[in-house]
Amino acid sequence: MDRxxxxxxxxxxxxxxxxxxLAANNLVSAPAPSQAATALRLEDRQFLEDYAKRSFRYxxxxxxxxxxxxxxxxxxxxSPSGNNVASxxxxxxxxxxxxxxxxxxxxxxxxxxxxxxxxxxxxxxxxFHDHGWFYHFVDATTGQRRMSSEISSVDTAFLxxxxxxxQGYFSGDREIGTLARQIFERVDFVWMLDGNPLFLSxxxxxxxxxxxxxxxxxxxxxxxxxxxxxxxRHSIPADSWYAWLRPQVRYENWKFIxxxxxxxxxxxxxxxxxxxxxxxxxxxxxxxxxxxxxxxxHRDFCISLQTKYGDYGPNMWGITVSDSPTxxxxxxxxxxxxxxxxxxxxxxxxxxxxxxxxxxxxxxREMHTVYGDKIxxxxxxxxxxxxxxxxxxxxxxxxxxxxDVGITLLSIENLxxxxxxxxxxxxxxxxxxxxxVGFRLSTPGIGIKSTKTGASRG
Numbered sequence: 001m002d003r004x005x006x007x008x009x010x011x012x013x014x015x016x017x018x019x020x021x022l023a024a025n026n027l028v029s030a031p032a033p034s035q036a037a038t039a040l041r042l043e044d045r046q047f048l049e050d051y052a053k054r055s056f057r058y059x060x061x062x063x064x065x066x067x068x069x070x071x072x073x074x075x076x077x078x079s080p081s082g083n084n085v086a087s088x089x090x091x092x093x094x095x096x097x098x099x100x101x102x103x104x105x106x107x108x109x110x111x112x113x114x115x116x117x118x119x120x121x122x123x124x125x126x127x128f129h130d131h132g133w134f135y136h137f138v139d140a141t142t143g144q145r146r147m148s149s150e151i152s153s154v155d156t157a158f159l160x161x162x163x164x165x166x167q168g169y170f171s172g173d174r175e176i177g178t179l180a181r182q183i184f185e186r187v188d189f190v191w192m193l194d195g196n197p198l199f200l201s202x203x204x205x206x207x208x209x210x211x212x213x214x215x216x217x218x219x220x221x222x223x224x225x226x227x228x229x230x231x232x233r234h235s236i237p238a239d240s241w242y243a244w245l246r247p248q249v250r251y252e253n254w255k256f257i258x259x260x261x262x263x264x265x266x267x268x269x270x271x272x273x274x275x276x277x278x279x280x281x282x283x284x285x286x287x288x289x290x291x292x293x294x295x296x297x298h299r300d301f302c303i304s305l306q307t308k309y310g311d312y313g314p315n316m317w318g319i320t321v322s323d324s325p326t327x328x329x330x331x332x333x334x335x336x337x338x339x340x341x342x343x344x345x346x347x348x349x350x351x352x353x354x355x356x357x358x359x360x361x362x363x364x365r366e367m368h369t370v371y372g373d374k375i376x377x378x379x380x381x382x383x384x385x386x387x388x389x390x391x392x393x394x395x396x397x398x399x400x401x402x403x404d405v406g407i408t409l410l411s412i413e414n415l416x417x418x419x420x421x422x423x424x425x426x427x428x429x430x431x432x433x434x435x436x437v438g439f440r441l442s443t444p445g446i447g448i449k450s451t452k453t454g455a456s457r458g
Contacts, residue, residue: 036357037416044361048412051350051364054380055409056106058400059097064140067127068119070094071140073401078378081399085147086140088155092162093406095119096271096420099169100413113173116166120179123163130204132187134159150211151204153192157224158403160184161271161424168423184429189228189236198243200224200236217245219259222287223268230433238436246283251334254297256290260333262298262320263407265291266351270410272430273421280438288355295352299359301334309342311387315366318348322384322404323397342388343395346381350408354415379405 040048061078062071069086070093095116102112127134127143133156136149160183167180192200199214200221215221225244228236249258258264268274274288302317319331322345331345332338349363368376371394375382379400389395410420424430 040357040361044365045416047365047368048353048361048416051380052100052409052412052416053104053106054378055405055412056097056101056104058379058402058405059094059409060101060107062402063094063115063119065118066141067122067143068115068117069122069138069140069143070402072137073383073399074379075398076377076379076382076400077398084140085137087137087402088134088152089136089158090402090406091119092155092158092160093270093403093410095162096165096424097406097409099165099423100409100419103169103419113170113176116170116176117179120163120166120176120183123159124179124183129186131191132156132183133192133204136203145206150202151206153200153203154215154221154224156187157221157227158267160187160227161223164427164429165271165420165424168426171426184227185231185233187227187231188234189231190234192228193236198237198240200228200240215244217247217259218257218264220264220267223272226268226272226430226433226437228433229436230429230431232429232432238433238438241279241437242283246285249297249333249335251297252300254293254300256293256297257285258294258333258335260336261331262294262318262333262348263351265294265355266407266411267403269354270351270407270414271420271424273418273425275421276442277434277439278442280440286442291352292355295356296359297334298348298352301337305340309340309388311342311344315362316344316370317363318345319343320345320348320351322347323399323401324384325386325389325395341386343384343386345384345404346375347383347404347408350381351404351411354411357415380408 058074059070062074063069064086067086070090071081072085072087072090074081098112098115101107102109128138128145130151133151133153135145136152136155137147138144138149139146163180163183167177170176189200194201194210196214199216202211202213202215204210215224225241229238229241246257247259249256269288269291274286277288278284278286299317302312302319303314306312319340321330322328322343324341324343326341329343330338331340331343344367346364346367349360353360364381367381371385374394375385375396382397383399383401383404384397386395413420
């Protein structure tokens with residue numbers, strides 16, 4: 001199925017149903033990002049900085065000057081993709097990217113501010129919304145609905161994350177602060193429950209109403225629940241956090257909670273700093289450590305496929321939802337693999353750099369060494385490539401996808417500086433939510449107030 005022509009969402013692949021709780025043993029002993037970043041060799045740091053700058057360039061090039069929205073995809077050499085489709089999630093990543101670029105001096109801060117202001121003005125005053133929720137895909141210039149897309153709850157959450165990150169970075173800017181607050185506080189999270197006491201809907205389809213599927217299990221949507229719980233005007237119960245299932249996966253010696261493909265362990269973490277935190281009874285989950293474990297298990301799973309796909313190996317692995325020679329594909333998770341065909345997806349390893357650079361960075365270095373500018377161009381790595389596709393030819397996707405470039409850039413930045421976490425965690429909504437849910441420090445480090453809440457966890 002081709003995502004270029006059909007309004008097809010990653011999360012439409014993912015409807016988990018079974019669940020249990022994370023076991024506390026067999027946890028990976030990977031270093032925390034701040035420790036890992038200081039241990040990087042100079043040449044590795046230079047490689048990551050080049051990769052990050054190229055990833056940032058995507059968002060600088062692929063933003064509509066009229067609306068401030070960011071393109072869903074583009075050509076990896078920088079040429080126009082031709083479809084002019086923007087996405088809410090890419091816009092959330094893009095607004096965050098502008099902050100990263102300005103902070104590194106890749107662009108002047110006043111130019112970054114102007115672009116942020118263009119976007120938040122448009123989102124507040126002109127973009128279509130329903131109870132504050134935005135379409136998944138729209139025309140980047142007109143804002144009209146594209147690809148028969150839904151009004152998406154989780155994609156709106158990623159958009160809000162970018163808006164709030166910009167508010168955190170431009171902390172003294174009255175206009176950005178005011179518009180960010182207005183955009184967020186307009187979102188009616190209770191409405192997205194659609195009468196359910198605890199579980200948010202995936203969204204709304206114009207003409208047919210709320211989507212039947214709800215966020216009832218661990219997934220990329222943890223940031224959605226935190227924003228909903230932390231809302232000042234339209235909050236949902238803190239009990240919602242503990243209501244969704246936490247399916248336990250066992251693979252070889254690894255035990256962890258999983259929602260499917262590797263990106264489900266990455267997206268919320270791009271903004272929410274879960275380091276040194278555990279939620280409360282009965283789960284007591286360290287979500288950051290859980291994502292570290294998921295990354296190690298994913299590596300081992302890919303290595304196990306080496307007998308079938310000879311290019312896979314300890315430094316050549318990574319599959320998550322991506323383009324492929326046969327269209328946009330869900331490669332599945334460890335327990336429910338999809339129709340894997342030897343395709344490799346660089347953002348799988350890149351998106352986990354913030355968790356486990358010691359195993360992810362060698363993959364990216366090896367890909368670059370072996371394939372060079374065949375797969376690494378203006379915006380960094382292509383979205384996907386297959387070393388031996390039909391007649392043993394190298395297939396290289398000519399596109400990059402905004403959310404895949406975005407998770408790459410934010411993961412690198414969090415590894416090297418922690419700045420995205422720092423900027424986003426300044427907002428009162430996520431702080432309030434984590435207090436209401438009852439997160440507690442698991443080890444000394446960055447934390448929140450230890451405040452008792454009324455959330456039921458039994």
